[in-house]
Amino acid sequence: MHRLPLLIFILFAAYQPVFCQAYFTAQNAPDKARSAYNEGKQYSDRGEYAIALGYYEKALKEEPLFIDAKLALAETYVDLRDFFKAERYFEEALTLESNYWPLAYFRLATVEWTLDKYAEAAEHTALFLASNPQNEKIKSEAEQLGANAAFAAKAIENPVPFDPKSVGNGINTELDEYFPCLTADGETMVFTRNMLPSNMFGQRAEDFYTSRKVNGVWQTAEPMEGVNTPLNEGAESISPDGSWLVFTACNRDNDGSQGQCDLYWSQLKSNGWTKPVPFSRAINSPQWDAQPTIGADNKTLIFASNRTGTTGSLDLWETVRQPGGKWSKPESIAGINTTGDEHTPFLHPDGQTLYFASNKLPGMGGNDIFVARRQPDGSWGQPQNLGYPINTKGEEGMLVVSLDGTTAYLASNRPGGQGGLDIYQFDLPAHLRPKPVTYAQAIVKDANTGYPVVAKVDFTDLKTGQSYVTAFTKENGSFLVCLPAGKDYALNVSKDKYLFYSENFNLRETATFDKPFLLEIQLQPIAPGADASAPSAKPVVLRNVFFETGSAALLPESTAELDRLAALLTDAAALRIQINGHTDNVGEASANQTLSEARAKSVQDYLVGKGIAPERLKFKGFGETQPMETNDTAEGRARNRRTEFVVW
Numbered sequence: 001m002h003r004l005p006l007l008i009f010i011l012f013a014a015y016q017p018v019f020c021q022a023y024f025t026a027q028n029a030p031d032k033a034r035s036a037y038n039e040g041k042q043y044s045d046r047g048e049y050a051i052a053l054g055y056y057e058k059a060l061k062e063e064p065l066f067i068d069a070k071l072a073l074a075e076t077y078v079d080l081r082d083f084f085k086a087e088r089y090f091e092e093a094l095t096l097e098s099n100y101w102p103l104a105y106f107r108l109a110t111v112e113w114t115l116d117k118y119a120e121a122a123e124h125t126a127l128f129l130a131s132n133p134q135n136e137k138i139k140s141e142a143e144q145l146g147a148n149a150a151f152a153a154k155a156i157e158n159p160v161p162f163d164p165k166s167v168g169n170g171i172n173t174e175l176d177e178y179f180p181c182l183t184a185d186g187e188t189m190v191f192t193r194n195m196l197p198s199n200m201f202g203q204r205a206e207d208f209y210t211s212r213k214v215n216g217v218w219q220t221a222e223p224m225e226g227v228n229t230p231l232n233e234g235a236e237s238i239s240p241d242g243s244w245l246v247f248t249a250c251n252r253d254n255d256g257s258q259g260q261c262d263l264y265w266s267q268l269k270s271n272g273w274t275k276p277v278p279f280s281r282a283i284n285s286p287q288w289d290a291q292p293t294i295g296a297d298n299k300t301l302i303f304a305s306n307r308t309g310t311t312g313s314l315d316l317w318e319t320v321r322q323p324g325g326k327w328s329k330p331e332s333i334a335g336i337n338t339t340g341d342e343h344t345p346f347l348h349p350d351g352q353t354l355y356f357a358s359n360k361l362p363g364m365g366g367n368d369i370f371v372a373r374r375q376p377d378g379s380w381g382q383p384q385n386l387g388y389p390i391n392t393k394g395e396e397g398m399l400v401v402s403l404d405g406t407t408a409y410l411a412s413n414r415p416g417g418q419g420g421l422d423i424y425q426f427d428l429p430a431h432l433r434p435k436p437v438t439y440a441q442a443i444v445k446d447a448n449t450g451y452p453v454v455a456k457v458d459f460t461d462l463k464t465g466q467s468y469v470t471a472f473t474k475e476n477g478s479f480l481v482c483l484p485a486g487k488d489y490a491l492n493v494s495k496d497k498y499l500f501y502s503e504n505f506n507l508r509e510t511a512t513f514d515k516p517f518l519l520e521i522q523l524q525p526i527a528p529g530a531d532a533s534a535p536s537a538k539p540v541v542l543r544n545v546f547f548e549t550g551s552a553a554l555l556p557e558s559t560a561e562l563d564r565l566a567a568l569l570t571d572a573a574a575l576r577i578q579i580n581g582h583t584d585n586v587g588e589a590s591a592n593q594t595l596s597e598a599r600a601k602s603v604q605d606y607l608v609g610k611g612i613a614p615e616r617l618k619f620k621g622f623g624e625t626q627p628m629e630t631n632d633t634a635e636g637r638a639r640n641r642r643t644e645f646v647v648w
Contacts, residue, residue, distance in 0.1 A: 012463070014285045015019070018049055020169070022097060023067040023097050023100070023123045024063050024065050024067065024068075024391065025067060025068050025100075026065045026068040029059070029063050029066045029068070029069075030062060030063050030338045032062045033060075033062035033063035033066050033069065034059070034061045034514060034523065035067050035068065036055045036056070036058040036059035036069075036108065037055065037056065037068060037072065038058040038060075039055045040053075040054075040055030040059065040071070040076075041070060042142060043055065044072070044075075044076060044079075045621040048082070048268040049076050049079045049080050051075075052072075052076055053073070053080070053253070053485075056069050056072045056073045056076060057073065059518075060073070060445060064463050065096060067093050067096045067097060067100055067101075069193075070089045070090075070096070071089070071090070071104060072091065072092045072100060073085075074087075074090040074104075074107070074108075074511055077089065078107075078111060082297050083111050083114050083115050086111050087112065087115065088380060089330055090107060090108040090111065091108065092531075093169055093421075094108065097228065098127075099131075100565065102127075102128055102130065102131035102133070103133070103138070103572075105124045105125070105127045105128035105131070106124070106128040106133075106138065106141075106142050106145075108124050109121040109122075109124040109125040109128065109145060109146075109149065110147075111220055112124065112231065113145060113148075113149055113365070114189070118149045118153035118156065118213065119149075121145065121146075122146055122149035122153060123626045124281050125142050125143075125145050125146035126146060127150060128142055129143065129146065131324075133275070137470070141295040142279055143162065144360070147361055147362040148363055150362070151362050151363060151364070152350055152363075152365070153248045153368050153410075153472075155364065155387055155388040155391075156388050156549070157205055158387075158618065159387070159388050159389055160386070160387040160388065160389075160390060160429045161427065161429055162389050162426055162429075163426055163427070164389050164410075164412070164414070164425065165422035165425055165426065165554045166417065166418070166422055166423075166424055167180075167189075167218050167409070167422075167423045167425055168217065168218050169418070169422065169461035170211055170218040170219050170220045170464050171189065171191065171209075171211050171218050171219060171221050171323035171423055172422040173418055173419065173422060174418055174419035174420070175193055175194055175195065175419065175420060175423040175558075176193065176194035176420040177189055177191055177194075177209075177220060177421060177422055177423050178190040178192055178411035178423065179193075179234060179236060179344075179398050179411065180192065180400055180409045180410075180411065181238045181240070181400055181410070182235055182402060182403075183238060183239075183240060183241065183242040183480075184240035184296075184349065184401075184439045184516075185439070185480075185516070186213065186402050186403060186407075186594055187212060187220065188212055188242055189209065189211045189213070189221075190208055190209070190236055190238050191208070191209055191211075191221070191423060191586075192206050192207070192208060192209075192233075192234035192235065192236065193206070193207055193221075194206055194421075195207055196419075200302075200445055204460040205230065205231065205232055206232040206233060206234035206517050207223055207224070207228040207233065207234075208222050208223070208227055208228055208233060208234070208236060208245075208247070209221035209222060209223055209224065210222055210223075210430065213318075214271055218375045219647065220580045221398040223237065224245075224273065225272060226273035226275070227245065227247075227266050227271070227273050227276055228503075229249075231249065231250070231251055231252065231263070232249065232250045233247055233248065233249045233250075233276070234248055234249060234346075235290050235292070236246065236248070236256065236292075236415055237292050237293045237294045237346075239298065240296050240403075240439060240480055240481070241441075241473060241474075241478075241479065241480035241481075242268065242270070243268045244265065244266075244267055244294070244298070245265065245266045245267075246263060246265050246292045246294045247263070247266075247270075247276075247292065248261055248262070248263060248264070248266045248267075248289075248290040248291060248292065248302070248602075249276065249278075250262075251430050252278070255277075255278060256277075256285065257278050257285065258276045258278070258281060258285055258286055258289075259285055259286045259287050259288060259476055260417045261288050261289060261290045262278050262279070262284040262289055263279045263283060263289050263292050263301075264276040264277060264278050264279070264370070265277055265279065269534045270475045270476070275545040279327070279522040280524075280569075282326065282327050282328075282330075283303075283319055283327055284510040285302070285305065285308070286306060286307075287306050287308070287370070287415070288305060288307075289303060289304075289305045289307065290305070290308045291304040291343055291344050292304065293345045293346050293347045294347070294486075295347050295349075295351050295468070296349035296350075296351060296437075297351060297468055297469045298321065298469055298470075298471060299320055299321040299469070300318065300319075300320055300321075300347060300351065301318070301319050301321075301327065302316055302317065302319075302333070302345045302347055303316070303317055303330075303345070304316055304317075304342065304343040304344070304345065305317050305330070307330075309332060309337065310332065310337075311332060311337045311339060312338055312339040312340045312341060312342070313340070314340075314341040314342060314343050314611055315332050315334055315337040315342055316336055316337060316342045316343070316345050316356060317331065317333065317476070318331055318333050319486060320332065325581040332459055333380055334379065334380070335372070335380045335381070335383075336354075336356070336358075336372055336383055338358060338361060338610070339360060339361035339646055340358060340359045340360025340361075340613075341357075341358065341359050342356055342357075342358045342360075342362070343356065343357055343367075343397065344397040344398045344399075345358060346401070346465035347528065348401055348405070348437070348486040348504055349434075349439075349484070349517045350372040350405075350434045350435040350437045350482075350485075350616050351374070351484055352373055352434065352484065353371060353373055353374075353401075353434035354371065354372045354373075354374070355369060355370070355396075355401065356369070356370055356372070357369055357370070357396060357397035358370055359401075361383055361385070363385050363390050363391055363394055364385075364391045364394060365392075365393045366394060366395045366396070367395045367396055367397050368385055368386070368391040368396055369383055369385075369390065369391055369396045369397060369399050369410070370384060370386065370388045371384050372384070372385065374562065379416035382627060384432075385476040386399075386431075386491070387434055390548040391427075394412075394413075395412075396410065396412070397411075398410055398609065401433070401434060403430060403437050403438075403439065403482065403628075404436070404437070405428065405433035405434045405435075405436065405437070406427060406428060406433065407425055407426070407427065407428065408422065408425065408426055408427075408428040409423060409425050410423070410424055410426075411423055413426055427598055435437070435448065435484055435485055435486065436484070436485040437482050437483065438482075438483050438507070438515075438516050438517065438621055439479070439483060439516045439517070440459075440481050440483055440491065440505065440516065440517040440519065441480045441481070441516055441517070441518050441519070442479055442480075442518070442519035442520065442521050442602075443476070443477050443519075443521070444457075444473050444479070444480065444501075444521045444523060445477055445521070446475040446522075446523060446525060446566070447522035447524045447525070447538070448524075448525060451477075451531060452473075452475070452476050452477025452478075453473065453477050453523055454472060454474075454475065454477065455472065455473050455474055455477070455493050455494060455495040455500070455523060456471075456493070456494050456495065457469075457470070457471050457472065457473060457479050457481065457491070457492075457493055457537060458469070458470045458491070458492045458493075458494075459483070459489050459490070459491055459505075460489065460490040460544075460560050461487050461488070461489065462487075462488040462489065462490050462544065462557040462560070463487065463488060463557070464591070465559065465560055466614065468487070468489065472628065483505055483507060483517075484507075485508075486507065486508060486555070487502070487507055487508060488505070488506045488507065488508050489504070489505040489506075489507065490502070490503075490504060490543070490544035490557075490560055490561060491503040491504070491505065492524065492542075492544075492560075492561070493521055493616050494564070494568075495523060496571075497525060497572075498523040498524060498525050499523065499524040499525075499526060499540050499568070499647070500523075500540070500564060500568060501521050501522075501523060501540070501543075502540065502541060502542050502543045502561060503519070503543050504543040506557075522538070522542070524538065524574050526575060528646075538646075539580060539644040539645065539646045540641075540644055540645050540646070541642050541644045542561055542562075542565070542642070542643045542645065543561075543642070544557065544558065544560065544561035544645060545558045545561050545603065545643040547599055547602070549596070551596035552595065552599045552602045553602070554602055554603075554606060554613065558606075562606050562607065562610075564606065565645070566606075566609070566610035566612060567605055569607065569612050570611070574614045574627055575616070575647065576617070576618075577616070577617060577644060577645040577648065578617075578618040578619065578620060578646050578647075578648055579603045579617065579619040579620070579643065579644075579645050580600060580619075580620050580621075580622060580643070580644045580645065581595075581596035581597060581598075581600035581619070581621045581622065582596055582621075582623070582624075582627075582628075582640060582641065582642050582644070583595055583596050583623055583624050583640070583641055584624060584636075584637035584640045584641050585624040585631045585637075585640075586631075586637065589623060589624060590623075592623040592624045593622075593623035593624075594620030594621070595621075596622055596623045597619070597620070597621030597622050599643060600619035600620060600621050600643065601619050603619070603643055604617045604619045609621060618648065624640070627640045628640055628642070633645075
């Protein structure tokens, strides 16, 4: 009665290893399977993957649960770039035993990334990292892939608008065109073109080309004479008015260069571009310094470098021009630089928005384009990926954005181009745009002769009292300065032996700009013996003198303007002026008359407090009797409320 159960037990025990054995390895697989597997390994080691494939398949035919053969097949299909079959065999191996070779999760994830299966790649990378890998290099690669896959999966589900258009045959050719940059008016583009072999070594030479936009069409680009040489120059940045070029030049030995590639500058004069000059050792290093972007304030310079102190292989560095003209020691940009490469920066004229490329921050793979915003404390905020399909698995970079922030330009080798890298433009999505920026453009002339005047131009931030930008007009008397929104600017144009010009640009409430400010400025010369001459023909309006509402109390924002007037009177010791006060027509005429006199008197008192002799000053109030513009609009009334002076 007990023999049957005993027999069943014996049979169960005999067959138990078969049911428990979920897979076989190279150590315990059947002989024929193991022999075929080892033969395949020999062919794999010699790179004869197609032959190895046959032996691995034979091994699996002999033993379908041979996990090492499945893994070898997966790797061989990767080598043969048959990623669908590679995916299949990695999955089968992991189904047999997920803990046998945890790296298989990462290898599978790389295959899924190649197949654009980003969600799956992110999941399997996470499973690999959960196994606590000890190889730091592989761990770092997996972390990068996981971050990219997670980003890509979400980005593709939420694409940004992107419809790039070629800038046209005037710029793009069968050669490579890249690194576009624009003047503030958007009418001039400077870019780098990679020329055909041009020297005895057969190296390709990079040169600058310039194109003008006429009736919306970019004209045939011309080489930039005076800057181009038989050597390489490229990766440039042009000032908003088109008069300064900062760029990269390499392999220069006898002009003061410091390293393999250095930063140079050139200025546009009436007779052309000046001979390029390298920046000093304060900026250029013995290492690679390149790809500069200069701020619209002419004070901020950002560039890429692998100099000592670089976090990764290539970092972004920032330097600021000091009041005396010297540049500060470049500093690595914290919060942006990674252990990878950051390069091709573009600082928008708003001074607050930085576009750049990185291959380490989470993205679509390779080099993606990012944007970062300057914070109130001067630091840079968290970089934001521009999104898919602006960024792809390919290499993106070299992006610039128009002054109004609506149009972006980049270089790409996408299908359908003229050949190699071409320059494209597209509408930049609203959430990626910089702050609104406009510009003030002017011609400064002598009020008597009409001839152009080379004068000093200063824009001051009235809130801080700090100079935003200081420059000189060109030889033709012109200047162009970008003005970001959100500030109240004081413009002062001055020249020795001339009365200064004053204007105000209140952009604190402005959200968009439709038109730039176009001015013609007449500077009045100070005639010899001005203390005894006839009164000046025109009053000088002090546009940056402000009072409390309905009061003669000067506001702090008036200090910069009145100090300039005091300095003018100090330098021109014979000059005598009358200060005039004016109001709009709101309120009683008699009250406006009294207020205008009181305000003129406040200005006189301020000047006397700065050491100007009272006998050189007079004041008079005109109330609402001399409007400059209509009092029917808020803008007109604001212009009519003014303080001015005349020479007497």
